[in-house]
Amino acid sequence: MSEELTVPSEIRLKPRSIDISLYTRKLKPFIVGLYHWSHGIPLVLVFFAVWEALPRLGIINPLFLPTFSSTLQTLIELTLSGQLLLHALVSLQRAAAGFGLALVIAVPFGFLMGHYTKFERYTDLLVQGLRNVSTFALLPIFLLLLGLGESSKIAIIFYAASWQILMNTISGVKSVDPIYIKAARSMGVSDFELFTKVILPASIPSIVIGARLGAKIALMVVIAAEMIGAKSGLGFFIQNAEFNFLVPEMYAGILALAIVGLVVNYLLVWVEKKTTSWKRDISGAIQ
């Protein structure tokens, strides 16, 4: 890291020997990252130990909370049988479809609202009104209008994930430092270039954060939607286990949910790092 920091400037510098071996460029940051990540493991182990102990010591009835080890065993069995994986994939597919749709629609719309004051004036009231209606209140309506098929679920995920992406795009566009616009205009750029070369890249960090939050919302909403009307997906699987009193399966499903969420989050953090590598501070995996 230290070699990336500000170099004392005013003394004419000796040529820096540039070490661009694969090890320093790729492997080392990965190993360091892995090492830092590993610091989180002990607390997770404590969590699992407490989970294991509570039913074993009879503090909680094992009927309602099976031990961690038996849950893990169920999880492994379900994974090996392919059942869980199939449900997870279905959920991911739905979430990705809704989220992708939200990106494709909310980002351009956000640019329009952020950049054109007039457009914002005409649309803001409706947007603010709709944004504040709970997705869960609308879930039955989507089911009524679009039926029990895929379209209702994707639509509700799209609806829920859009707002955060839209809001972050608007604020990203609005908070572009005017000095960048002035500098670009002084170099005689066209309106189109101003947009693609200044406003767009300057608002990317804000959009990416909005997308990360939107993706989390998509994952949450897909489970809820599947619990209400579906025959597949992790939400259906967990709900089904609950109804049939398959307690270990239910916990295994929840554990799978946590793992999927974790993987998706790391993926999005990676995307964020890739797209905002020019920033001084890269926010870590806080959320």
Added chain:
Amino acid sequence: MDIIVAKDVRKKFKLKHGQQVKNNGIISNEIDALGGFDLNIKKGEFLVLVGPSGSGKSVFLDIVGGLSAPTSGVVYLDNKPVDAPSEKTGYVFQQYALFPWRTALSNIEFGLESRGVVKEERIKIARELLSLFGLSDFEDRYPYQLSGGMQQRVAIARALATKPEVLLMDEPFAALDAQTREILQNELIRIWEGTDTTVIFVTHSIDEAVFLADRVAVVTARPGKIKEIIEIDLPRPRNGDIRSSSEFAANRHKVWGALKAEVNKAQQEWKLAPGFTD
């Protein structure tokens, strides 16, 4: 030959609703930033504008750069009235204004891209400029990885990349520490003396003005107009040693003599108008 001719340029700014300002005892909701600015700038000269804060020096640069329209009056660049940013001007800002998502090299390429210069040519020009400023080893760095002095060098290189006839510099060294500032003044004068670029340079530092300028134009307190133009009779090429010469001190004295009354006037005005800050 005059490359820039400013004729009776005036600029008023409307204050926000409810704000007001006293102009010669009259309450108004408009600020007169420029009040009849006349200035002729010769091709290839280094002209420095000095004046009290709020005297409209930067406003004048924006008008010359086509970034802001005068309320009345006109600025001619090569005999054509300026009404939009021209390909012939380059602009350097106090805040550097480098694009943080672009590397040093790519920042310098920016202006060339919209002029349709091909990639290889852009890189060639950008690399030449980086080496001119001693920054060849830093082409792949993002602005945050560069010190203030290095960032401003890149910003000057970016403005020079399009080979402007007129370089507008708005207090470019004001945010730098004293040593870096002198080093950059030396570099700027070294590079400029090898070109035929016209420079309009705004500063609050009299030393900087005297060291760099062919002529120093002293601007009055708000509303700004030219009070006096002082020829700096120091020989070229100049280097840092000239700062300690007696001729330098004499020129410095002349500029300060013209400026002093205006600075006092500006301060007096602030006391009278507590609602207005610079």
